Amino acid sequence: MNSENAMDAEAAWSPDAPCFLCPRACGAVRSRRPGRCGGGAAMRVALIQQHHGEEPVLSGPALGPRGSGTIFFSGCALGCVYCQNHDISIEPAGTAGSAESPHRIERDGWDGLRGLGREIGVDDLTAAMFELQLSGAYNINLVTAGHYAPLVRQALLLAREHGLTLPVVWNSSSYETVETLRLLDGLVDIYLPDLRYLDATAAARYSGAPDYPRVATYAICEMRRQVGDLVVDESTGLAKSGIIVRVLALPGDMGRADLALDWIADTLGTDTAVSLMGQYYPAYRAAEFPEINRGVTDGEYGKLFDHFEELGFTLGFAQAVGSSENGTPDFRQK
Template sequence: MNANPLAPCLLCPRACGVDRTQKPGLCGMGANLRVALAQLHVGEEPCLSGTTPLETGDVRGSGTIFFSGCNLRCVYCQNHDISMGGLGHDLSEDDLTAMMLELELAGAHNVNLVTPTHFTPLVRQALIQARANGLTIPVVWNSSAYETVETLRTLDGLVDIYLPDLRYMDAKAAARYSGAPDYPEVACAAIQEMHRQVGRLVVEKGLARRGLIIRLLVLPGNLGRTDLALDWIAANLGTGTAISLMGQYYPAHRAHEFPEIDRCLKPIEYASLRRHMEKLGFENGFVQRVGSSAAFTPDFRQDRD
């Protein structure tokens, strides 16, 4: 990487080449870290948010840090206030380090970095500092998987759990809804690198300690081709890979401009893909009740002062 990886910025597959010390890149962000919200969040997978009462009853939440901006910018984004609206507060790497340590002190099961890709070198430095200052809980990299292998390699040894989406296996859908026709090939390469770094999911006493969990957001009409994503994972990573089959889609942001996705997911659409997952023989997965939608979307406009 160049001496200042933000000038010009080539961190993500967009490779916009913008000098982010002078103006925002395609991600909408400049050279400063920007965070919208940090909180204990119980809306993640059970092994991240905490175990169920049937186990230890230890549900303290995932220590989520929601970064502002995004390099994928989906038309149906449920977090559009921060991903495209820029909502948030600027902070330094030292501030981010302190935030991570404070989340551990508050009882978080992990530090969950949500949409951090466009800030990778800054987050990397904060992670190094946090570990040096006593951070012991796992670090989760929660991303769209629209990332370069080169950038991901700079995180090797710093991230314990990768939590990527595999949003599209259809290039036309990726182009129409996210402006990223190269998403399928880019995301698959990124996920293979993540798997190389951390391997399969390891869970101890109900909590994830290390490994890969792939999220599959089912779009109406299966327009992202989740079935092909499952096929690819089975063939390339194996059916022991942890899968989170997500039925929480609801039309948000600009979805009303696209009639085919301007509706919630139908239970039958989700059930069909769940059967496909089971038919392939996946052994380690999380499923949802269809329609578990906006209830788990944080309020990014709440007063945090």
């Protein structure tokens, strides 16, 4: 662990100082106003529950009714126009999920809190992890927590000190800086990053982040450095440590998922665990982008799967086309 860098970064972050935690580097003083991510001074979470829709090595469907102990954080540094979790990630906090929700905001024209959620302190987050452990969850799955990373780090340190034994999963868009990821070195067991685009035009059009390909590939290399390839407990079939890279198929392959697979094969190697995501369905503002305003076809997904096999990957997870629309949690249920 590069503890010096991690401590520097932790010490450098305060809600009373300009925030540069993520690649947006918006410089918001979060005690005064939320940043581009919609995160304020305190952490906010939308939902804490056992979740059954992750990869089998995380959700353990063959083991029974228990699942991945998932903590969904409010807000997001990336903010994609097709986000299926837009209620908790992008929409203004006061309107998200309500019947009056506009389901559309100008992405750069809102400087309030984003997403459904409630404030949670470091101690409370640690307690939530223990509650999930006591409930029999297979892991602690932190979803889109990067904009709270220094606070999450404190909660993880406390949890480890007091006996948290479950593997910790960092479930992210990969739109994260290496410096921030180093805060988590030694505290996260399993990284579950997306690799959404290796095409800057698509990254700009759908996520307002033309730098995404560079940022995400650096981030994934850092994640891999920290945890290595996926290790699965043979007796349970559950992941113990390592990285699983999620590659999202967009309609018409607008994100060039084939290039993402090429990059993984060339840079990380074909022993890398890859999850081919066929779950896309048009959500949030996708209707404004006609080329992605439909699901992924079986043919499009099949072509990507063929490419995955041609490259010689040895470990992968396939998610059936359109399988997630009914599996997206209802964030209005507490």
